[in-house]
Amino acid sequence: MSTEFRKLLFEVSEALVTDELSALKFLSLDYVAKGTLETIHEPKAFFEVLQERDMIEAGNLFFLKELLYRIRRIDLLSAHLGSSREEMERELRVPGRAQVSDYRQLLYEIAEDLTSENVQKVKFLLRGPLLKSKLQENASMLQVFLEMEINGIIEEDNLTMLKDIFQGFRADLKKKIDAYEEKKREKYSREEVRYPVSVSVYPEEQGAEGEAAKQYGKIYKMKNNPHGYCLIINNHIFKNPHHNREGTLQDGEAVKKVFKWLQFETVEYMDLEGKKIYDTVEEYSKKDHRNMDCFVCFIFSHGEKDKIKGVDDECVNIEALVSRFTGTNCPSLAGKPKVFIIQACQGSERHPSVAVESDSSGHLEVDARPSTSIPDRADFLIGMATVEDYLCYRSRNTGSVYIQSLCENMKSLCPQRVDLATILTKVNHEVATKDINGFKQMPKITSTLLKLLIFEVPQ
Template sequence: MSTEFRKLLLEVSEALGTEELSALKFFSLDYVAKGTLEAIRDPKALFEVLQERCMIGAGNLFFLKELLYRIHRIDLLTAHLGSSREEMERELQVPGRAQVSDYRQLLYGIAEDLTSENVQKVKFLLQGPLQKSKLQENASMLQVFLEMEINEIIKEDNLTTLKDILQGFRADLKKKIDAYEGKKREKYSREEVRYPVSVSVYPEEQGAKQYGEIYKMENNPHGYCLIINNHIFKNRRHNREGTLQDGEAVKRVFKWLQFETVEYMDLEGKKIYDTVEEYSKKDHRNMDCFVCFIFSHGEKDKIKGVDDECVNIEALVSRFTGTNCPSLAGKPKVFIIQACQGSEHHPSVAVESDSSGHLEVDARPPTSIPDRADILIGMATVEDYFCYRSRSTGSVYIQSLCEKMELLCPQRMDLASILTEVNREVATKDIEGFKQMPKITSTLLKLLIFEVPQ
């Protein structure tokens, strides 16, 4: 880490007070475990943890900027991060850009608006549902919210109890919650309209075949096949030997299947996001499909760039929702992710096989996938387990997938079924004494069958 970046964090840390630290910790709950946050007593320690989670870094300052903006420290935002209130307001208008959830923004706003007398009333009314020891006289409203979450009195999709409490003495804040819930319902309704269920309940009556409808594959090319392949890292110890073979195998298969195939090598974290966003903004009206392969190191829910800066997988996938990419609405979007090493419970280290030394470990890929229609995610392994990559022949998962596609696409087998075959093959392999279990997450509404050119 650069000295300049550490100096920046130190200066920001020293300018923050105890209540502001509590607010930053509250906003970070979606990324850092509660137990870890409870042990933090100063901003420097929080920033260290956020760096470990790849939420902030020398080239990745947006979350830090957003945190300062949310707690109204525009002075620090301007003096140390070269931003402004207006710039942040513009940035946060971009769909998927905000890292702090609407839910946490809502609760923080309510906590700010409550007077000391209001807070005491809330505590009094909660003495039944919550243990009295949890509601000390000096407990802040954010601490009360945290205890309510722990006891499942409030959730992101259930704020009924909080509304009932506020109705009696702060009806204006109850209306804020109503507006939040209305906005969520509108969002879900809008997505439902964009993605009507297309598999017929009575296929005989609508002319569909018994096994379900098939996505149209009529254009040439059928779509883009974007490959992001990180091989050479700035820290050379993290280089991913064998990944070039994976890239070549994918290009061979998808060029054969008439996709416009393009490979980007060795991208930094921000460039990964920018590249995916660039493809989401393309005109896909004359395309049938979009496919994206990502090969890199990673941590839970994140992919690492070659500069070790991370990008959230959900932020990438969400660029292709119907709202963000309307020309792909109702069309299949496929993401195949081979991510390696790093989680809260396992140190981020490269592991070599004891037997021959030619296998490397690719650890848990991201597991938090946006629940959107017409999206299929293929992941190299289930949560909490390793996957493997040969330095000479490529990754077990990607090579198996390419082989199965070459074999089964001519037989008109759909992609979800092909991936199931890949799961079976990889799961039954004995990889120098190790095992691997891939995972499929799908919200496809039809069968995705790739047309093989005659």
């Protein structure tokens, strides 16, 4: 990290007071867990956490600029970040640019608009729904909102109780919430006109998955149609014909069939060189995913440890591909699930069978050591056909063991509202217990999902 960057963060942190730090933490709740934020008591520690989550970095300070703009510290924007109120207002009008949600902005603006007397009235009216111990005399309105969220009293799509509270003594704030809800309805209405949204016969609050959601967490929203892009990179014909991957076309067809059925905009790119793999993934990271729920990427090729090979045998680091979709690099997917499924060997062992091939080109370094290939960032789910150091297998006639098992299980389990992590676990079991001409294959799941990822099935 550059000295200039650290100096900038230091100077900004020195200018912030306690109440402003609380506001910054509240506005960042969609990106940093409440438990983590509770341990932060000074701005420097807050900035460290944002850096760890790739929300701010040298050369990309937009999230910090937005936070300072939201708390009205225009002086810091101007003095340290070379921005202004007018510039931020222009930037935030760009679709998908704002990273603080409308919901979080609304609550913060309401809190700022309340007098001390107003806050005491809210606390008094909440002493039924909330324990008295949670509403200490000196608790700020933002702390009250946090307790209401924790207890399920308010959430992004349900502000009824808050409106009832303000109706009696701050009707203007009730109207402000009404306007927020109307804006949300108009947004969904426009999307439904453009893409008819399917309604599942398995409501979130019913059945086994509803119980699972209550026990383990919320479900990622799947309201748009298409739900997102399903990008498939499928390397079949290599410059060295001995490395051609027969059977991979069947994998591509199986994935396209499943994800078109699940209402994804599915695109397949064939036979890409290493640089083109990176360029294609980067191109999709720069798209506007504002009206999308999710992003899915399948990559079928040869591989080495932590790497994917292009048809020219040039390697691309898996981490370099995945990191294009962090909150910093792809803000319109922040808080939304990003799924990567990779069918490629991660080691140099060969499979001797003629009927089943290994997804390895055979030209690997024997002294390479395994390393962590997937960055620990929120809302990612990565399915690997094999663990580090080992081969994965593909039939010339029917496709790869792993991808075919995944597609079959998605077809049978998605209509039952089984979440994707559970489906991948079942696939792991099926593949691991197969005898593949006397050999075994062990897939791997890496997940930093914060909610259940359940794909809606069209009726």
